[in-house]
Amino acid sequence: MRRVLSLFALLLAPLTTAVPGGSGSAAAQTTPAKPAPLAARPLSFDSNRAWEHLRRQVAFGPRPAGSPALADCRRYILDQLKAMGIAAREQAFDADTPLGTIHMVNVVATLPGARPERIALGSHYDTKLFREFRFVGASDGASSTAALLELGRVLKGRKLPYTVELLFFDGEEAVIAWEGTDNTYGSRYYVQAAQKAGTLKGLKAFVLLDMIGDRNLTIRRETTSTPWLTDLIWAAAKRIGHGHTFLDEPFSVGGDDHYPFLAAGIPSVDIIDLDYPAWHTAGDTLEAVSARSLQVTGEVVLEALPAIEKRLLAGH
Numbered sequence: 001m002r003r004v005l006s007l008f009a010l011l012l013a014p015l016t017t018a019v020p021g022g023s024g025s026a027a028a029q030t031t032p033a034k035p036a037p038l039a040a041r042p043l044s045f046d047s048n049r050a051w052e053h054l055r056r057q058v059a060f061g062p063r064p065a066g067s068p069a070l071a072d073c074r075r076y077i078l079d080q081l082k083a084m085g086i087a088a089r090e091q092a093f094d095a096d097t098p099l100g101t102i103h104m105v106n107v108v109a110t111l112p113g114a115r116p117e118r119i120a121l122g123s124h125y126d127t128k129l130f131r132e133f134r135f136v137g138a139s140d141g142a143s144s145t146a147a148l149l150e151l152g153r154v155l156k157g158r159k160l161p162y163t164v165e166l167l168f169f170d171g172e173e174a175v176i177a178w179e180g181t182d183n184t185y186g187s188r189y190y191v192q193a194a195q196k197a198g199t200l201k202g203l204k205a206f207v208l209l210d211m212i213g214d215r216n217l218t219i220r221r222e223t224t225s226t227p228w229l230t231d232l233i234w235a236a237a238k239r240i241g242h243g244h245t246f247l248d249e250p251f252s253v254g255g256d257d258h259y260p261f262l263a264a265g266i267p268s269v270d271i272i273d274l275d276y277p278a279w280h281t282a283g284d285t286l287e288a289v290s291a292r293s294l295q296v297t298g299e300v301v302l303e304a305l306p307a308i309e310k311r312l313l314a315g316h
């Protein structure tokens with residue numbers, strides 16, 4: 001008890017010295033230097049929570065567009081967002097695919113900021129359909145979706161200068177093969193719908209996460225991505241010691257959910273590790289991914305976001 005009391009006295013000491021009794025210190029008296037309450041301290045990315053989101057998605061099994069398992073996965077995403085107090089809506093549409101019409105549903109979550117203009121963070125949550133083996137997409141689908149949910153929890157606790165939108169896309173994967181329009185159904189629909197509604201011009205930047213679970217994570221600069229946005233993210237990675245994961249080597253992804261945004265003139269970047277031996281194989285399971293990789297990606301996005309906001313506020 002004594003020890004507690006003396007510690008308390010120590011904590012109070014700077015307060016009393018910071019408020020001198022003399023005149024002319026009204027400002028100091030009205031704004032005492034008291035420690036920030038716990039709730040005001042910034043939250044940090046918690047890979048244990050992200051890992052649980054990843055594990056739960058994988059447990060639904062293969063989750064191709066139109067499947068009951070994907071509907072279960074979507075329900076999980078919506079429930080998690082609701083529990084975090086984040087408003088979300090379903091954006092349903094019928095996609096014309098080589099396998100006929102497939103009902104697809106994007107999930108659009110919104111974190112209101114000081115300005116209505118928004119920055120979007122995205123991921124696809126479907127997994128590619130393979131009939132010849134069981135494909136659960138631990139990295140390809142689940143990892144980025146898991147990170148996005150955890151980013152939502154952290155950002156909910158931040159004061160945001162721009163509104164942040166979390167986009168969970170359905171139908172990124174080809175139902176047969178990645179050619180023509182057999183891919184990126186959800187992101188193409190989102191952009192088209194926003195164009196029609198006149199809301200696309202309020203979207204100032206788009207950051208796509210895809211396949212960020214690889215336990216040997218290496219993220220290269222995707223060359224179709226917008227250079228200034230890529231620069232800010234890679235600089236953020238270096239600042240916090242993740243420069244060995246975010247490599248300066250260039251590579252071109254050849255198509256992903258950021259393409260429709262780029263085509264519509266929205267600055268966009270793809271954070272993706274395609275150098276993944278388990279890609280589109282039965283081996284894309286929990287053993288091939290790690291919580292650490294989710295942590296690295298989450299930290300880099302959180303470090304980069306204020307730099308992106310600053311750049312946008314400066315009117316570039």
Ligand SMILES: [Zn+2]
Nearest residue numbers: 128140173280
């Ligand atoms: Zn894929």
